[in-house]
Amino acid sequence: YISNTSVKGGIRERTLIAVKPDGVQRRLVGQIIQRFEMRGFQLVGLKMLQVSEELLLQHYTSLCKKPFYPSLLQYMTSGPVVAMVWEGHNVVRSSRMLVGDTNPAEAPPGTIRGDFSIHISRNVIHASDSVEGAQKEIALWFQSSELIEWECCDHGNLY
Numbered sequence: 001y002i003s004n005t006s007v008k009g010g011i012r013e014r015t016l017i018a019v020k021p022d023g024v025q026r027r028l029v030g031q032i033i034q035r036f037e038m039r040g041f042q043l044v045g046l047k048m049l050q051v052s053e054e055l056l057l058q059h060y061t062s063l064c065k066k067p068f069y070p071s072l073l074q075y076m077t078s079g080p081v082v083a084m085v086w087e088g089h090n091v092v093r094s095s096r097m098l099v100g101d102t103n104p105a106e107a108p109p110g111t112i113r114g115d116f117s118i119h120i121s122r123n124v125i126h127a128s129d130s131v132e133g134a135q136k137e138i139a140l141w142f143q144s145s146e147l148i149e150w151e152c153c154d155h156g157n158l159y
């Protein structure tokens with residue numbers, strides 16, 4: 001789907017958000033979706049899946065040599081994940097701010113991790129950390145046919 005409509009800062013910028021297994025188990029999916037909707041971002045893809053070892057390795061390639069990778073693999077495959085693609089101006093950076101620091105102890109109240117989690121090993125949610133990373137992650141997690149191009153009726157009030 002990588003096209004000039006998704007360029008950095010464009011209103012069609014996209015990011016991958018995933019509610020991790022602890023977030024699904026704790027019934028946080030609805031509240032998490034609400035925060036992105038409240039902000040004005042647009043949902044363009046959504047599915048529940050059981051993450052495979054292969055997908056996780058491709059998703060977290062840069063972490064595969066870390067000592068915590070085995071526990072990260074166990075965590076991320078321990079139950080279903082809800083994966084989403086959200087779209088909007090600066091959505092990658094804004095989502096990281098909505099989500100909060102990787103370590104929940106550093107995530108301020110008001111952020112998703114700061115409100116719903118305590119420990120780095122159970123931090124509830126994934127958000128892509130760059131526009132380029134988001135494009136790779138979206139292509140890894142979603143078929144292009146699973147992403148919906150649509151215009152929200154309140155576009156004129158947001159932009």
Ligand code: GDP
Nearest residue numbers: 068071072101102120121122123125126127129
């Ligand atoms: P993120 O982009 O904020 O999710 O953080 P990273 O890309 O650095 O790490 C990916 C995920 O690996 C984090 O969200 C955590 O779930 C996990 N993780 C990172 N660092 C640690 C760690 O030191 N210990 C454990 N147990 N998990 C970690």
Ligand code: MG
Nearest residue numbers: 126127128129
């Ligand atoms: Mg990351």
